[in-house]
Amino acid sequence: MKVRDFAHRLGLDVLDGNDGLDGEVTGMYVGDLLSWVMSHAGKGSAWVTIHAHVNIVAVALITDLSCIIIAEGVKPDKATLDKAEQEKIPVLATEMTAYEVCWKAHEILQAEGVC
Amino acid sequence: MNFDSIKLQYEIPANNFTAAGEIVSSMKKVLSHLVINPAVIKRVAIAAYEGEMNAVIHAGGGSVEVTIDPDKITVKIADQGAGIPDLELAMQEGYSTAPEDIKQLGFGAGMGLPNMKENADVLDIDTRVGQGTTVVITVYIR
Numbered sequence A: 001m002k003v004r005d006f007a008h009r010l011g012l013d014v015l016d017g018n019d020g021l022d023g024e025v026t027g028m029y030v031g032d033l034l035s036w037v038m039s040h041a042g043k044g045s046a047w048v049t050i051h052a053h054v055n056i057v058a059v060a061l062i063t064d065l066s067c068i069i070i071a072e073g074v075k076p077d078k079a080t081l082d083k084a085e086q087e088k089i090p091v092l093a094t095e096m097t098a099y100e101v102c103w104k105a106h107e108i109l110q111a112e113g114v115c
Numbered sequence B: 001m002n003f004d005s006i007k008l009q010y011e012i013p014a015n016n017f018t019a020a021g022e023i024v025s026s027m028k029k030v031l032s033h034l035v036i037n038p039a040v041i042k043r044v045a046i047a048a049y050e051g052e053m054n055a056v057i058h059a060g061g062g063s064v065e066v067t068i069d070p071d072k073i074t075v076k077i078a079d080q081g082a083g084i085p086d087l088e089l090a091m092q093e094g095y096s097t098a099p100e101d102i103k104q105l106g107f108g109a110g111m112g113l114p115n116m117k118e119n120a121d122v123l124d125i126d127t128r129v130g131q132g133t134t135v136v137i138t139v140y141i142r
């Protein structure tokens, strides 16, 4: 499922990285320990985090994630958005908790036969 | 694969997280142009990023040299920080001296060195207290 449709269906705000919206969401990953995320998140995952600083873009890039979802109303830094735009990594934001994001995402992704 | 060895050099400024991210993205681009197996690129990227972050967080910055040979990728990260007094302890998962503000950024889980060891085929660390640390990560291209 394309990041664009995924973001729309979940009601996420697309903050940046518009050039990456045609990427495919192939799974979900949640976590805030960057070392852990890098070594465990699968390629194409939509990553739910509460971090908003620029390092999340590097982590997404290294891990080939399809997008970053910043949950719980956390607002990303400008440096993060600039970097995400440059690297074509969509940054999506929501007031939902990580749990709510995953719960909703599961319904959508399961219906689409993704995971 | 048929190309001469390629060398990339970067500086990692102290307390600059953005720069370390830039290095990884630029390195990743070069590697993907060379049609190297994505799994190999990912291993190099994880190990290099952890090493760069250590230089930024624990050693006041440093320098990175990436050498791409037909059969292997080598990343050398050198700093002139305080060095690691007990390397065996530092290699243990969960051991970290990172300050609280760094932990709040999602670093300092004490997984960096273990992650580097796991992703590198060869990890060579030369550290001297009061002089600095040089880490050499080697990943073979199979």
Ligand SMILES: Nc1ncnc2c1ncn2[C@@H]1O[C@H](COP(=O)(O)OP(=O)(O)O)[C@@H](O)[C@H]1O
Residues within 6 Å of the ligand: B050, B054, B055, B057, B058, B059, B079, B081, B082, B083, B084, B090, B091, B095, B096, B097, B098, B107, B108, B109, B110, B111, B112, B113, B114, B133
């Ligand atoms: N380049 C370095 N210079 C000085 N100390 C370092 C360096 N790299 C690692 N260390 C020490 O080793 C510890 C463990 O490193 P690491 O496994 O990457 O965990 P973390 O960076 O999360 O603390 C660090 O907390 C620090 O005390």
Ligand SMILES: [Mg+2]
Residues within 6 Å of the ligand: B050, B053, B054, B108, B110, B111, B112, B113
């Ligand atoms: Mg570390």
